[in-house]
Amino acid sequence: MYTRKSILKRINNVVHNLPDNLGLLIFDAFRTKETQRDIFNRFQLEIIKNKPHLSDEQLHQEVRKFAAHPDEPSRFAVPPHNSGGSIDLALYDINTQQQLDFGSDFDDMTVVSATDYFENNIKNTNFSITRTNIVKINRRILYHAMTSQGFVNFENEWWHYSLGDCLWAQMLNLDWYYLSLEQEVLKIMGD
């Protein structure tokens, strides 16, 4: 797995500031456009299976809720993970070596993955009050740990954090500054 040095430095700060019994479980960081395309296509197939009635436009919108299109400059000049500025992660318990309960799996394409889902929809889940509170606290710990280092969270996914990429820039109304890490590497390697 690869990321930018500047992102890694901040991730190290996050780890350093976590309670002693917690660590970061990293699912994904930098992605090539090809990988981004594979993910987008895979998600599309999964959604077609579960919601076959959607029109092409509705399908596209649905997939975009959970994966950036690899080539959609009108939304992102550079897909967030391709810039090296995005990271997907969770917390784990160092003693048990188990991921903490975040209420949905990584890449679960349902509303339950929305970061604030358990803040707002407690009555709509079949989770116990205790589990709801645990999930809420776990999401909050990750959120505050990451945002304290300058990352922003993608609201549909409790696991996705960005810094310096197009998603981060849109959310903060700033200019993005990470170009495609893939292009930077190819340039260094002489294509």
Ligand SMILES: C[C@@H](N)C(=O)N[C@H](C)C(=O)O
């Ligand atoms: C696919 C999912 N893990 C993810 O990374 N989603 C964001 C929106 C992305 O594709 O950039």
